[in-house]
Amino acid sequence: MKSEKRQSNCGATFVKSGDTFRTHFRKIGTSDAICYNNFMECYVCPHRCGADRENGLWGSCGVGITPIVARAHLHLWEEPVISGTKGSGTVFFSGCNLHCVYCQNFDISNKNFGKEISVEHLREIYLNLIKQGAHNINLVTPTHFTEAILQSLSEPLPVPVIWNTSGFETLDTLRRLEGKIQIYLPDLKYADNLAAIKYSNAYDYFRIATNAIKEMYRQTGNYVLDSNGLMQKGVIIRHLLLPGRLEDTKKIIDWIADNFQPGQIMFSLMHQYVPCGRAAEYPELNRTVTQEEYELAELYLMESPVEDGFVQEGDAASPDFIPKWDLTGI
Ligand code: SF4
Numbered sequence: 001m002k003s004e005k006r007q008s009n010c011g012a013t014f015v016k017s018g019d020t021f022r023t024h025f026r027k028i029g030t031s032d033a034i035c036y037n038n039f040m041e042c043y044v045c046p047h048r049c050g051a052d053r054e055n056g057l058w059g060s061c062g063v064g065i066t067p068i069v070a071r072a073h074l075h076l077w078e079e080p081v082i083s084g085t086k087g088s089g090t091v092f093f094s095g096c097n098l099h100c101v102y103c104q105n106f107d108i109s110n111k112n113f114g115k116e117i118s119v120e121h122l123r124e125i126y127l128n129l130i131k132q133g134a135h136n137i138n139l140v141t142p143t144h145f146t147e148a149i150l151q152s153l154s155e156p157l158p159v160p161v162i163w164n165t166s167g168f169e170t171l172d173t174l175r176r177l178e179g180k181i182q183i184y185l186p187d188l189k190y191a192d193n194l195a196a197i198k199y200s201n202a203y204d205y206f207r208i209a210t211n212a213i214k215e216m217y218r219q220t221g222n223y224v225l226d227s228n229g230l231m232q233k234g235v236i237i238r239h240l241l242l243p244g245r246l247e248d249t250k251k252i253i254d255w256i257a258d259n260f261q262p263g264q265i266m267f268s269l270m271h272q273y274v275p276c277g278r279a280a281e282y283p284e285l286n287r288t289v290t291q292e293e294y295e296l297a298e299l300y301l302m303e304s305p306v307e308d309g310f311v312q313e314g315d316a317a318s319p320d321f322i323p324k325w326d327l328t329g330i
Contacts, residue, residue: 045097045143046170046208060201061144063095063112068145070094070107070114072125072329074134079268079310081231082136082162082185089134089159091125092323093141098166099201100189102242102285104322106277109141113325122152125329130159135230136183138162146173153180160232163216167209168202174215182233184216189240191251199242199282210255213237213265222264223308236266236309240273241297243289249297257305267309269301276322 041052042059049059058064074087082088092105094114107113117125126137136159142149143165153161160182167186188209190196196205216235223234239252249269256267271294279285298311 043170044146044173046168046202046204047097048170060099061095061097062110063144065145065147066116067119067122067148068094068112068114068116069122069125069330070325071323071327072129073323074129074132075138075323078138079236079266081225081229081266082138082183082236084135084228084230086133086135088136088138088162089126089129089132090138090140090164091122091129092325093139093145095144096141096166097144098168100166101199101277101282102273102275102279103277104272104274105141105325107325110277115327115330117330119148119151122148126152126157128329130157134159136160136162138164138185140164141166143169143173146176150176150180156180166200166202167212168200168205169208169212171211171215174212174219178219182220183231184213184220184235185238186213186216186235187238187240188213188252188255190248191255192245192248195245195248199285210259214259217260217265223266231266234265236268238268238270240270241289241294242273242285243287243293244284246293246296250300253301253304253306260306262305262307265308267301267306269297269309269311271312274322 041050043050045061047060051057051059053059053063053065056064069091071092073090075090076083076087078088078090092108094108094112096103096109099110103109129137137157139149139162142163161180162183162185163177163181164185165187167188169186186209189200189205191206193204193206196202213235220233220235224232226232237256239249241249256265271289273289275286275288301311
């Protein structure tokens with residue numbers, strides 16, 4: 001069968017596998033980002049592509065519904081409350097519902113390197129990581145595989161499960177995760193919606209991501225650490241400082257200060273940006289963050305009411321910290 005691909009105006013790629021392309025319309029305006037489609041099938045994330053992923057009609061995430069995993073290992077470089085001493089049982093899913101031009105995991109998020117596995121095999125991977133001593137199971141970029149992950153978690157695990165996400169989530173999908181996920185680790189990438197469109201192909205990102213974070217907090221409540229300082233439940237909001245975008249970072253910190261009290265959530269200001277993926281096509285992003293930029297962001301954070309969380313050392317901005325995509329643990 002001859003197939004053909006088209007990119008829609010909200011980023012969804014539709015593959016023609018029969019006689020017709022499925023129709024696809026996006027509402028224009030800033031108040032909503034709903035995608036309308038006569039043949040909606042996948043609504044898992046805010047792109048609402050309506051793609052029939054089971055039958056080869058892919059959406060913006062670029063993958064079908066069978067999970068694809070690139071690596072699973074004990075990760076020691078997450079926040080200390082996540083990595084602990086033995087490591088976080090990290091499972092890296094391939095494909096992504098965002099398309100950040102600077103993505104540090106470009107080979108798996110955009111090129112879809114990885115191996116298709118069954119739900120049963122996915123659960124075996126969790127159990128194997130737990131046997132190795134994992135303090136938790138850390139699902140990285142999981143959103144587009146929500147259905148399979150829910151099946152894999154039909155029986156509870158003996159350690160907390162982490163939803164490690166871009167923050168671009170629907171409330172419907174998050175509500176389905178309630179009780180299965182103990183820790184949410186969302187990015188809050190941008191306050192500036194135009195930057196979110198330009199760099200991540202995400203419409204209305206700030207409203208969507210902040211609503212998602214409120215829902216995550218509603219589910220988990222205040223964060224809880226055990227006697228070893230390991231997180232058992234809660235939310236850690238991550239923000240990666242981008243080159244030249246300090247003002248956006250300040251708005252993110254302001255939003256957190258305005259919406260959460262000390263003791264409710266944690267905040268992680270990340271300093272590990274290195275230009276990857278297609279960053280060379282965006283000269284303003286094609287450099288690391290300067291020490292001065294990071295110190296100014298850190299100073300702003302320290303002077304804000306946000307009290308709980310982490311900052312990163314400057315040596316975190318190294319490609320050496322990007323995992324090797326070699327199917328370890330799959
Ligand atoms: S999960 Fe993929 S196909 Fe489904 S709405 Fe999101 S980007 Fe589109």
